[in-house]
């Protein structure tokens with residue numbers, strides 16, 4: 001396989017109208033550049049590029065970018081301006097985030113026509129994400145057909161869940177006919193954070209049981225036994241589980257029939273309601289935890305209720321995953337809310353002394369980018385803040401695979 005002498009990996013996360021990217025050097029894990037193209041297909045597309053290697057100023061550009069092909073060419077030009085062009089022999093591979101790998105993709109996979117066809121076959125279970133991911137892959141392959149390109153799946157880490165956790169209790173034939181089961185998402189983050197948590201404890205991942213709480217705008221929990229995922233809170237789609245920024249999380253499915261029969265709502269309207277207008281934003285009008293905390297400090301009751309519902313659900317999952325794991329060594333908070341919102345961490349763990357969880361107020365108040373413990377020495381279970389890094393994890397998995405394949 002060509003191109004494996006270099007140590008750089010370009011990570012691409014292609015959405016329907018956006019492309020996020022990072023260029024990393026796997027020699028030292030350093031970040032050389034990162035950026036974002038937004039509003040692809042509109043007149044006011046925007047590209048923001050930060051050249052970290054040269055320490056230069058971030059460059060922003062607004063104007064029409066017609067499609068993903070034009071977006072990636074614009075990114076390639078920005079990288080070339082910093083001497084980091086995509087034609088460089090230093091570039092070993094491109095790693096693509098792919099949301100849904102179904103039951104097929106349990107590991108990062110070098111992309112060929114058969115892999116593309118399978119990702120396409122999975123579109124019915126990921127109608128919003130997989131088409132955009134595919135467009136990004138096809139565009140990047142056209143740009144550098146000679147370079148290994150690797151798909152890293154959000155669902156892969158969760159494919160180890162036992163059937164008892166992965167299956168819904170519905171008619172088996174119907175479920176199988178439509179590939180309905182619990183796939184889970186944010187897997188790259190759960191994998192990375194559970195490993196980093198083991199490292200923080202000075203242990204091998206195989207020795208520890210960890211509950212990972214990925215609390216961003218989307219949010220999910222996972223139970224990881226000895227480095228292997230045994231349960232996670234998201235399901236067929238990212239709608240199940242925790243209360244999120246704009247998603248409802250768990251709910252009686254009959255709410256949907258009620259909204260159709262009594263509320264006269266269409267399938268698409270309910271989809272939008274539950275995915276975009278529920279969760280924190282539906283409960284109080286804000287989905288940013290900073291704003292919700294500010295309103296609570298001013299005595300806002302709706303913001304307080306939204307926070308309480310968010311915490312109640314979170315606590316239920318911590319308790320449930322303590323039961324699933326039996327023995328828990330650590331609970332790790334990560335992503336935008338988990339890494340930054342000390343009041344969320346404090347409230348989520350409050351009252352769980354019987355489960356062995358304690359948080360030290362002073363440690364919890366410390367801010368920082370490094371993994372850190374926030375539990376006192378006498379806490380039976382370590383409670384930690386472990387910043388996630390999905391791009392680094394995608395680059396690491398991509399690089400490991402192309403090295404392996406070239407040997």
Ligand code: AMP
Pocket residue numbers: 215216217218245287288289290335336337340341
């Ligand atoms: P993510 O999806 O991981 O990027 O997380 C985004 C979310 O993190 C935002 O919607 C906020 O709710 C939350 N967030 C980011 N910074 C802070 C902060 N300093 N304090 C509380 N919440 C934060």
